[in-house]
Amino acid sequence: MSEKKLIAVCQSGGEFRTEIDGSMSYSGGEAYAVDLDTETKVVDFKQDLSETFGYNVDDMLIKYFLPGNKKTLIMISKDKDLKRMINFFANADQVDVFVMPHDGGMRAPNVSNAPASRSSMTTVSEAVVLVSSPVGTSQTDNHPNTNETGSLDIVIQNEVVPLSFAHGSNWEKQHNNKAAVQWENTITGVEQRFASFAEFREALHKFSIAHGFRYKYKKSDSHRVSVKCKAEGCPWRVYVSRLPTTHLIRIKKMNPEHTCNGVATKAGYRATKGWVGNIIKEKLRASPNYRPKDIVADIKREYGVQLNYSQAWRAKGIAKEQLQGSYKEAYSQLPLFCQKIMETNPGSLATFDTKEDSSFHRFFVSFHASISGFQQGCRPLIFLDDIPLDTKYQGTLLIATAADGDDGVFPLAFAVVDDETDDDNWFWFLSKLKSAAPISQPITFVANFIKGLKDSIANVFGGECFHAYCLRYIAEKLNNDLKGRFSHEARRLMVQDLYAAAHAPKLEGFEQYAQDIKAISPEAYDWVVNSEPQHWANVFFDGTRYNHMTSNFGHLFYNWVSDAVELPITHMVDVLRGKLMELVYTRRVDSNRWTTTLTPTMEEKLKTEASKAQSFQVLPSQIGIFEVHGESVERVDVSQWDCSCKGWQLTGLPCCHAIAVCECIGRNVYDYCSRYFTAESYRKTYAESIYPIPDVEGALDDGEDISVIVTPPPAKRPPGKPGRRAKLKQAGSLELIRRQMQCSKCKGLGHNKKTCKEAAVETHEESSTPEVLSIQMDE
Missing domain, CATH: 1.10.10 (Arc Repressor Mutant, subunit A)
Structure with a gap:
């Protein structure tokens, strides 16, 4: 198959005109058509044009415009340039080519500052056919574009730039002015001094970019460095060595002259x-x-x-x-960092573990302000959660948070651990938490129900705790186990009923919602009954979780970590410390302005319940026991802080029935609110401050003695751009159920009508001819 021919309409003798939009047009002169293909050689093309227009082959310029670009003229000086043009116009029948002599005074005007396409960015050697000339020799007779200083004006992209015959740096200074201005004097000559060889290499690198040349090292060791220009025959040299009895480096010898005529190209820069x-x-x-x-x-x-x-x-x-700071160095700073935390914040616990090879294993910190605040003003309720860290060494952030009297997140402790032994890491974290914040009463943990965490809670705290399964995880597991067997809507209803059953305060309510699940799927009902509802359903749970059903109480940490996750470990922890310090201070200042008995959130809840109690009828039964008639009839025992609706016990605030009784007998309703909800307890929670930690990097530089060596863990993320982090689910969200594909034909899941096998069979049967059907029936 023959090559496709491209007709080159070669024009000469005319002139270029610049339009208002910066584009160029060519008018006048003569035109000549030449057939081109990928086998055509530049020398043959030039010879043909030379005979036609009467130009000398060696003094001829051939240029063209890129498709759709009338602002930038592209030079053809060798075979690959010609092939590139032919490829550009592979889908066209012809191309306009402009021919001009060196001595004709014609050159492309500076018409635009817009960048050209990648293929049009010609290098110095590709822009024109240069005629080598010794320094100081005039070539103005042979090259009218040569200026009075002995340099040649050439076209680079769409700019006319002077190129020095003696040295290629002038082009660089014009084209990359910022590099030239900043770095042209980073190397000044003999006797120049540097603090280190690294500083010299950095200065040399910048110098080469500013002056547009490439270099190579002839010798490089701990005492001397010798460098030469990479261009063959160029005399530029520099030799540096260490100044005796000092750490300084100086230039001992240097030849600053270049004869390489601008060997630098964009590919030649050492862009480290x-x-x-x-x-x-x-x-x-x-x-x-x-x-x-x-x-x-x-x-x-x-x-x-x-x-x-x-x-x-x-x-x-x-x-x-x-x-x-360096990720690697941050791990080595951990021992001193822990020491500084406990020195600047007395009563805090900061500790770490390493593996046998001294690599990082885990790091725990709980500030004294958090420990004291939890013990003085927070409910014995702890939420446990974990956040994957998308960092160079990955790992996981384990967090323990509490709920303050206004139902705000109160950070208690956190740890950075590796992911190799989750069970062991949770056990270690909880052990440190228990020693940091001992408490005399049973604690309720709201956490995931994975076996490692479940066993760790029981082993560390024993009978002193209750483990409430996070309802979101329960719902997520139910949804996953049912996926593929039920429609999106059916699964959504079952999860909705699961949430309602968990919140139900009475047994009959739980059973009713469980039966609603059974009506959809007996299998799902069995799943719910066997999922240990004593750990997640209010009606069966023995601990006190104040109606907090999920472990996502640490959402505040999610926001904090997103701002610090890519920092080295000590910097990340210090950012978290700074966020916590600001949180404690802000809440302390705000609470000092309160004039209410309870915190604002609890005051609102109490008012809402009180508004419901206005129409209730209260009947005394015996001392301290009352019967309250409203939408339902409930029994209230004031002395035991108990109501048969279970609202008082579940929340810690008097329910509407209890409030009706208090108003009836003239009791102060605030006397029957949990002490954790008072403004006084809230202020105790934030009474202590978190203090800044000094820069451990500077301390290490000052010679602090660190006896324990900590090295980074094995990097688990490959180099390069990290993947996008998954979005975090909101606490208690029912949106975790994603719609599954459902066939509109057979109503099955996991496929659509086009891929439905039953529909395909039915279609095949419908397309069968009556004769075939009758034969089948006869048979």
């Missing part, structure tokens, strides 16, 4: 991730969401260096470490 990271770190400090694609664009625009996405991503990681 460290160099890019050093450049972008200030932008990253001001804008933490600085995206890699923006880094690529900024580095290209400001320094003329082309990065790919992965280079920008890695450079961002380097910049973050420069700003935030």
Whole structure:
């Protein structure tokens, strides 16, 4: 099969005109058509044009416009340029080509600052056919584009830029002005001193970019470094060595002359991730969401260096470490960090564990303000949860939170652990929690029902605790176990009934909702009965959880961690400490303005119940026992703080029936509210402060003695861009049920009408001919 021919309409002798929008048009002159294909050689093409237009082959410029771009002229100087043009116009029949002589005074005007496409970004060597000339030799007679200083004006993309015959740096200074201005004097000459070889290498790297050349090391060791220009025959050299009896480095010898005529190209820049990271770190400090694609664009625009996405991503990681500190060093700082926590916040517990190889295993912290606040003002109710950490070394954040008197989240303790032995990590965390915050009364834990956590709670706290299963996890497991066997709507109703059964205060209510589940699926009913409802249903649970049904009481931590998850471990923990410090202070200040007996939230709840009690009839039965008539008839025992509706016991606040009794007998209703809901208890919760921790990095630099070595755990996340973190579910949300595909034909699950086997069989039967059917019947 023959190659497709492309007709090149070659024009010469006319002139370019710049339009208002910056585009260029060509008018006048002569035109000549030439057939081209991918086998055509530039030398043959030039020879043909030379004979037609009468130009010297060596002094001829051939240019063209890219498809759809009338602003940028692209040079053809070698075979690959010609093939590239043919490929650009593979779907066209012809292309306009403009031919001009070097000595004709014609050149492309500077018409636009818009960037050209990638294929149009020609290098210095591709832009024109350069004629080498010794320094100081005039070429103005042969090259009218040469200016008075002995440099040649060339077209790069859409700019006319002077190129020095002696040295390629002038092009760089014009094209990458920011690099030239900032870095052109980072290397000044003999006797220049540097604090280290690393500082010299950084200065050399910037110098090479500013002056547009590539270099290579001839010798590099701990005492001396010798560098030369990478261009063959270029005399540029620099030699540095250590200054005797000091740590300083100085330039001992240097030849500053270049004869390489601009060997630098965009591919020649040594765009290391460290160099890019050093450049972008200030932008990253001001804008933490600085995206890699923006880094690529900024580095290209400001320094003329082309990065790919992965280079920008890695450079961002380097910049973050420069700003935030090293992940690796943060683990080595853990011993001192724990020490400083307990020194600055006396009464706190901060401790860590390592493995046999000294790698990080887990880290626990509970501040004294949290311990004291929990013991002085919080209910004996602890919520346990975990948050996966999407960091370089991954891991998990274990958190223990309590509920303050206003039903706000009160952080009690947290730990960063690895994921290798979940059971052991939970046991360790709970053991540290018990020693940090001992309490004399039984504690109710609201947590997941996984076996490791369930056993750890029982083993650490024994009979001193109650374990309430998180209702959200129960509902999620029910939904997952039923998936594929019931429709979306049926599963939604069963989960809804499960929530209602869990909240039901009386046995008959629980049984009614359980029967509603059974009506949909006896199998689901059996699942509910066998799911240990004594751990999640109000009517069977022996502990006191104040009507908190899920363990997602640590949602505040989710928001905090999202701001700090990518920081080194000590920085992340200190960010959490700062958030907690601010929380404690703010709530303390706010509560000092309160004038109510109870906290604002509890006052509102009490008022709501009181409004219901206005129409109730109260009948005394015996001392302290009353019968209350309203929508139902309930028995209230004031002395035992008990009502048959169970609302008083479940919440810790008098229910509407109890309030009716108090108003009837003239008792103060506040005397029958749990002490944990009073403003006084709330203030005790936030009475202690959390204090700042000094910079452990500076302390290590000052020579602090650390006897325990901690190294990072094995990295579990591969290098590169991390995956998107899953969205966190809201506490108690019923939206965890995702709609499953359901066939509109057979009503089955997991497929649609197009893939339904029953529908396919039915369609096949309907398409059968009457003759075939009659034969089948006869047979």
